[in-house]
Amino acid sequence: xxxxxxxxxxxxxxxxxxxxxxxxxxxxxxxxxxxxxxxxxxxxxxxxxxxxxxxxxxxxxxxxxxxxxxxxxxxxxxxxxxxxxxxxxxxxxxxxxxxxxxxxxxxxxxxxxxxxxxxxxxxxxxxxxxxxxxxxxxxxxxxxxxxxxxxxxxxxxxxxxxxxxxxxxxxxxxxxxxxxxxxxxxxxxxxxxxxxxxxxxxxxxxxxxxxxxxxxxxxxxxxxxxxxxxxxxxxxxxxxxxxxxxxxxxxxxxxxxxxxxxxxxxxxxxxxxxxxxxxxxxxxxxxxxxxxxx
Amino acid sequence: xxxxxxxxxxxxxxxxxxxxxxxxxxxxxxxxxxxxxxxxxxxxxxxxxxxxxxxxxxxxxxxxxxxxxxxxxxxxxxxxxxxxxxxxxxxxxxxxxxxxxxxxxxxxxxxxxxxxxxxxxxxxxxxxxxxxxxxxxxxxxxxxxxxxxxxxxxxxxxxxxxxxxxxxxxxxxxxxxxxxxxxxxxxxxxxxxxxxxxxxxxxxxxxxxxxxxxxxxxxxxxxxxxxxxxxxxxxxxxxxxxxxxxxxxxxxxxxxxxxxxxxxxxx
Numbered sequence: 001x002x003x004x005x006x007x008x009x010x011x012x013x014x015x016x017x018x019x020x021x022x023x024x025x026x027x028x029x030x031x032x033x034x035x036x037x038x039x040x041x042x043x044x045x046x047x048x049x050x051x052x053x054x055x056x057x058x059x060x061x062x063x064x065x066x067x068x069x070x071x072x073x074x075x076x077x078x079x080x081x082x083x084x085x086x087x088x089x090x091x092x093x094x095x096x097x098x099x100x101x102x103x104x105x106x107x108x109x110x111x112x113x114x115x116x117x118x119x120x121x122x123x124x125x126x127x128x129x130x131x132x133x134x135x136x137x138x139x140x141x142x143x144x145x146x147x148x149x150x151x152x153x154x155x156x157x158x159x160x161x162x163x164x165x166x167x168x169x170x171x172x173x174x175x176x177x178x179x180x181x182x183x184x185x186x187x188x189x190x191x192x193x194x195x196x197x198x199x200x201x202x203x204x205x206x207x208x209x210x211x212x213x214x215x216x217x218x219x220x221x222x223x224x225x226x227x228x229x230x231x232x233x234x235x236x237x238x239x240x241x242x243x244x245x246x247x248x249x250x251x252x253x254x255x256x257x258x259x260x261x262x263x264x265x266x267x268x269x270x271x272x273x274x275x276x277x278x279x280x281x282x283x284x285x286x287x288x289x290x291x292x293x294x
Numbered sequence: 295x296x297x298x299x300x301x302x303x304x305x306x307x308x309x310x311x312x313x314x315x316x317x318x319x320x321x322x323x324x325x326x327x328x329x330x331x332x333x334x335x336x337x338x339x340x341x342x343x344x345x346x347x348x349x350x351x352x353x354x355x356x357x358x359x360x361x362x363x364x365x366x367x368x369x370x371x372x373x374x375x376x377x378x379x380x381x382x383x384x385x386x387x388x389x390x391x392x393x394x395x396x397x398x399x400x401x402x403x404x405x406x407x408x409x410x411x412x413x414x415x416x417x418x419x420x421x422x423x424x425x426x427x428x429x430x431x432x433x434x435x436x437x438x439x440x441x442x443x444x445x446x447x448x449x450x451x452x453x454x455x456x457x458x459x460x461x462x463x464x465x466x467x468x469x470x471x472x473x474x475x476x477x478x479x480x481x482x483x484x485x486x487x488x489x490x491x492x493x494x495x496x497x498x499x500x501x502x503x504x505x506x507x508x509x510x511x512x513x514x515x516x517x518x519x520x521x522x523x524x525x526x527x528x529x530x531x532x533x534x535x536x537x538x539x540x541x542x543x544x545x546x547x548x549x550x551x552x553x554x555x556x557x558x559x560x561x
Contacts, residue, residue, distance in 0.1 A: 001435045051402030072420045135318035141492075141537045146514050146530035149523065153339035157312065229436075232412045233500065244412070251416035259416055267408035 027223060054249065059108070074257050082257040096265060099239040102159070103227050106166025110223060112170050118178030123208055129179060140172030141149070144230055148237065162234040163202070168221035169230040177219025181212030217281045224277060228270045319448055341524040346531060349524040363532065366498050366509040369426065373433025373501075374494040379489065381438045384447020385486070386475070398444075407439040412500060424505035430499040437490040444486025448479025477554075484548040495537035510536075 060076040062068045086092035121129045144151075144165045152163040160252045185208050235244025247262035307321050329335045330342030341349075364557045388403070411432050418435075422428035452475055460474050469493035480544075502511030517525035533534050 044397070047397040048401045051398040051400070052405055054398075055405070072417070104465050118332075130314050132318045134315055135322050136532060138319060138538065139393050141534045142530060143533065148534075149339055149518060149521075149526065153336070216456065229410060229412070232410045236412055240405075246409075247413040247416075257419075259413065263409055263413045263417075264396060266410045266413055267405060270408040270410075271405065 014058050025175060030091050047216050054260070071256065074167065074260065077131075079257050079260040080219060083261045083264070086091075086258075092265070093262075095241055095246045095262075098271065099235065099243045099266075099269065102162055102166060103117065103224075105230050106163045107170055107220075109163070109167050110170040110227075111220065112173055112262065113167075113177040114219075114223075115178050119182055119209070119212070120176050122182035122205060123204065124177045126183075129183075136172065136175065140176065144168045145233065158236055162231075162237075165234040166227045170227040173222035173226060174216075174219045177222065178212065178216045181215025181219070182208060184215065185211035213285060217277070217285065219272065221277055224273055228273070232266060337523075338521075339523060341527045342420060343367075345524045346527045349528045350531065351527060357534065361488040362508055362510050362513050362529075363536070366502070366511060366533075367536065369429050369501065369509065370433060370491075370494040370498055372430045373497070374437055374491055376430065376434045377438040377441050377490050377494070380434075381441030381486070381490065382445045382483065385442040385447075386449050387481075388442065389449030390444035403442065409435075411436050411497065415500075415503075417525075419505075429506065433494045433497045436497045437493040440489035440493060441486045444489065446481070448482030448486075449475060451482060452478040454456045477552075480552045481548075484552065488544045491535055491540045491544060495533060495540065498533060 019149035038242045044246050056076055060072070063070040063073065063075045083092065107171065114162055119287040123134070132167040147168060148161065149169075155164050186293040189207050189211065193207050198206065230245035231242070232247065235242040242264050243262050246265075250256070250262065306527055327343045328336075330337070330340060330345075335342075338413075350359070353362075361557050384403070388400060414435065415432070418428045418431050422431055448547065457470065460470055465473065498513055499511040500508065502509045506512040510533050513529040514526055517523070517529060
């Protein structure tokens with residue numbers, strides 16, 4: 001069915017399709033400007049990499065141009081070679097695995113404590129929450145570093161103290177945001193649900209929890225960021241594996257490229273983790289999409 | 295923590311408000327003291343509040359608290375100031391004006407923000423030496439990111455209609471920035487300031503690990519190494535108090551400056 005109406009409309013597309021001789025079929029299959037579109041969307045996606053690529057290029061070339069000191073900031077290729085050497089030996093994956101394990105356990109414990117506590121406090125005991133919130137603010141301001149001796153006392157020098165540092169540093173963002181999220185649920189929704197005869201557990205699961213979830217996710221992301229921040233610190237204090245240990249050991253031995261391997265490894269790990277959380281958030285909060293844009 | 299809540303219940307008596315504000319902390323301190331007195335918490339690891347208060351008083355009277363505080367505050371202040379000076383313009387650029395700038399620079403800045411300050415520790419030492427600057431650089435590196443993030447959010451929250459109206463009335467670029475963009479994004483900017491200041495204080499301890507010989511962070515680390523537990527808790531308390539005072543100061547400033555807008559509730 002030759003449809004000549006589309007030819008004029010999709011001139012560019014029809015020709016770019018490589019089938020100028022058969023105007024009808026060619027233009028029907030490929031909507032106008034499809035290549036243009038693809039090129040643009042590729043460009044749009046690639047653009048987010050331009051900055052990083054430029055930065056990495058600069059890193060590689062700066063020592064040769066004499067802008068930076070080769071010994072202090074070795075070119076990227078040297079760092080990459082070192083990473084490769086560590087990866088081939090399997091050592092790198094061991095460090096990554098043990099760092100991941102610590103962060104995941106620490107965060108899991110923090111979530112396990114913070115979210116039920118926050119929902120319980122803010123959802124059922126608003127007065128108690130108000131009473132406790134100055135104390136929570138105070139405790140959240142205490143640096144986990146300063147508590148390290150206490151953690152050693154309570155959990156020993158092994159994994160326990162490190163997990164406690166991660167737990168402590170991620171607990172308060174998660175807790176505070178979750179409390180805030182529950183408090184910020186629109187009372188109209190609760191009233192509406194009650195008016196339609198929903199009982200308490202139903203209101204809780206259908207209104208309060210979904211309403212608080214965006215804030216809970218924000219808190220979780222902040223908690224994860226601080227967890228990664230302090231993971232490295234904890235591993236520098238006392239550990240014999242993990243990316244923090246890798247960096248610490250390298251800096252003690254003045255093995256500069258290895259420091260950067262650790263720094264990059266931590267950055268990539270942190271970014272990957274955030275991407276995963278974002279994906280999970282999108283999956284869970286699909287219904288929130290429009291409200292958030294507004 | 296929750297301005298809306300406290301404002302809504304301002305009608306209650308001042309005594310009750312005081313109770314809500316300090317009750318939990320007082321109770322916590324009391325329980326802590328009782329636990330120490332009952333021997334539940336071993337003295338080698340946990341100092342009782344009375345001992346901490348005594349140590350604090352001793353440091354306050356012999357002037358060492360003042361000496362350490364001044365140096366720490368100036369480090370935190372310079373790091374914070376640099377972070378604000380660099381972070382606000384960067385955030386504004388990211389948030390508006392040039393869309394492509396955000397697309398290109400956004401991921402890079404995010405990538406850089408993941409560079410762990412503790413891991414960069416030795417790099418900072420190598421680059422800047424063990425002087426003041428490496429400490430300031432470390433504080434700067436951590437506290438710039440919340441500032442950038444919030445400034446970008448703030449610019450995005452500006453109502454485009456306001457900008458269009460102002461522009462059609464013939465407002466120049468600088469005036470537009472001063473009259474529309476800054477006031478509209480003020481809540482976010484203040485949130486960024488508070489976060490950046492908080493982070494700056496938080497980073498004092500690790501920053502002063504780097505070959506300092508004075509400062510509250512150094513006090514804590516020195517106490518830790520020598521196992522002087524009361525001193526450790528005293529230094530921690532001082533940093534917490536300074537951090538919270540700073541937070542309160544910025545909240546107050548926000549309320550004074552942003553008089554036309556309800557304060558956003560942010561934990």
